[in-house]
Amino acid sequence: MASRPMNDEEVLTEMNKMVAFIKQEALEKAREVRVKADEEFSIEKAKLVKQAQQAINAQYEKKRKGAEVSQKIAHSTLTNKSRLRILHLREQHLQDLFQAAREQLATLASSSQYVQFLQGIIAQGFLQLLEAEVSIHVREADAAAAKDAAAAASNQYTEISGRRVKYELVSSLSPDLAGGIKLVSGNKRITLDNSLDERLRLLEDRMLPEIRYELYGKNENRRFQT
Amino acid sequence: MAGQSQNIQTLLEAEKEAQKLVQQSRQYRTQRLKDAHSEATKEIEDYKAQKEQEFKSYEASHTGNTQSVQATVDKETDAKLRVISQQYEKNKDAVVKKLLDRVILVQPELHRNLEKLEE
Numbered sequence: 001m002a003s004r005p006m007n008d009e010e011v012l013t014e015m016n017k018m019v020a021f022i023k024q025e026a027l028e029k030a031r032e033v034r035v036k037a038d039e040e041f042s043i044e045k046a047k048l049v050k051q052a053q054q055a056i057n058a059q060y061e062k063k064r065k066g067a068e069v070s071q072k073i074a075h076s077t078l079t080n081k082s083r084l085r086i087l088h089l090r091e092q093h094l095q096d097l098f099q100a101a102r103e104q105l106a107t108l109a110s111s112s113q114y115v116q117f118l119q120g121i122i123a124q125g126f127l128q129l130l131e132a133e134v135s136i137h138v139r140e141a142d143a144a145a146a147k148d149a150a151a152a153a154s155n156q157y158t159e160i161s162g163r164r165v166k167y168e169l170v171s172s173l174s175p176d177l178a179g180g181i182k183l184v185s186g187n188k189r190i191t192l193d194n195s196l197d198e199r200l201r202l203l204e205d206r207m208l209p210e211i212r213y214e215l216y217g218k219n220e221n222r223r224f225q226t
Numbered sequence: 227m228a229g230q231s232q233n234i235q236t237l238l239e240a241e242k243e244a245q246k247l248v249q250q251s252r253q254y255r256t257q258r259l260k261d262a263h264s265e266a267t268k269e270i271e272d273y274k275a276q277k278e279q280e281f282k283s284y285e286a287s288h289t290g291n292t293q294s295v296q297a298t299v300d301k302e303t304d305a306k307l308r309v310i311s312q313q314y315e316k317n318k319d320a321v322v323k324k325l326l327d328r329v330i331l332v333q334p335e336l337h338r339n340l341e342k343l344e345e
Binding site: 025214 | 250292
């Protein structure tokens, strides 16, 4: 502390000092602000970029997954189509085969064993019905053969079952059928179709596993084989 | 002491100058924040474009993949179909014969739950 008032020189010096001090403080403050500003710039920019990158990554990840899924679907569809083509062809062949069998069915009626066959199926019919009175329906063409066959069948029936049957022959079956008989009984309420056509139809269904094996070989996809 | 008001003036001016300096630095700060946004946006756009490129090339490679798989599958299937038809031709007559043989095969039997009635 000056103990005497300052002279002009001293005042000037003090003034300059103060002015310089003010300026210096300002410069320092300004510098602080600028340094902080640069820091904040970096932080803010990095934050914005990172946020956006994460969002973009997630978006493209989703797109990629979507593309993968649709590719898998496309492949699966291909495989499915392929399987269907195979199954379709097999089925077609099968139907052709059945058609061939149906066409040859008519030849069975002219074979030498036909009468014996008639006897067999009439007896089989009797044993199925176990009725006392039965009417046997045949084709016009089979009427004669059926007469003999029915008599033998009736005896066979009694031998096997110990029961008797009273029958009548009716020539009612259409000549379009390949052969065989139909039995009607029980006040016309029970019908048993033992015609060649019906027997073939039943076989077509029941023999499918066997036919598959004979035509195309073992099925590799099955876990258990009968 | 007339010089005193002059001195005060000088100090006030110095103060004003000081304020200006600080003010400039504050403007700098504001500008920096704006720069952060605009530079970030640019960088983000570049990144997105890059990602889009990556994705497009991924897609392109996979489309090609699917087509080649389709061709392979079709070829395999055609081969299998030929085999099936061959097998069919080979075996069909035997199967038809089997069917027809079994049509006329008949074994009359009494139902297993029944017994023959004795006279």
